[in-house]
Amino acid sequence: MNRTPSPLIPADFDQRYERGFGLLAFVCNRFVLNHMRRIGIELDIDLESAMIWGILAHMNNLPYLPMNADPMKVLNEIGMKSNGDLVPLRLAELTMITGLPKETVRRKLERLRTAGKVDRTPDGKWIFMRSAIGEAEREFTRQTVLLLLQTAESLQRILERVEVGSNGK
Numbered sequence: 001m002n003r004t005p006s007p008l009i010p011a012d013f014d015q016r017y018e019r020g021f022g023l024l025a026f027v028c029n030r031f032v033l034n035h036m037r038r039i040g041i042e043l044d045i046d047l048e049s050a051m052i053w054g055i056l057a058h059m060n061n062l063p064y065l066p067m068n069a070d071p072m073k074v075l076n077e078i079g080m081k082s083n084g085d086l087v088p089l090r091l092a093e094l095t096m097i098t099g100l101p102k103e104t105v106r107r108k109l110e111r112l113r114t115a116g117k118v119d120r121t122p123d124g125k126w127i128f129m130r131s132a133i134g135e136a137e138r139e140f141t142r143q144t145v146l147l148l149l150q151t152a153e154s155l156q157r158i159l160e161r162v163e164v165g166s167n168g169k
Helices: 013-019 021-042 047-064 091-098 102-114 135-161
Strands: 118-120 126-128
Touching: 013 021, 013 135, 021 047, 021 135, 047 091, 047 102, 047 126, 091 102, 102 118
Parallel strands: none
Antiparallel strands: 118 126
């Protein structure tokens, strides 16, 4: 994988990763598992519905945010294109992207619509509802950012402390 150079990623990352794999995997998985648990408890939504809702929100904005684009140059402070236009998605597109069965995606979209999180356009496409982002979602994201930054610090400390021999192993 080609990586953009970052001051956070050591030049000998691959060697450090191999040496610290166990600790790195533990810290990463602890974050991911806790995040999934928090989605269900704090947002009161099942993981598949959360994935569909999140993918829809991102894909509605995707045409405005090409790969490797700086989100701060394209999206406003609420994560939307300044003019507010979103690009609706067809059920078939969401099915393909999520890898879930079409009927599962359709059923979960209908439940999300009933909950006011998504809506359907007159031509049958699906769109994320900005109004669905309330105080609970904002606080969830605030906590996620804090936990993610703490996780990144832990990963960085592990990578710094892993001893790599002079031959890179």
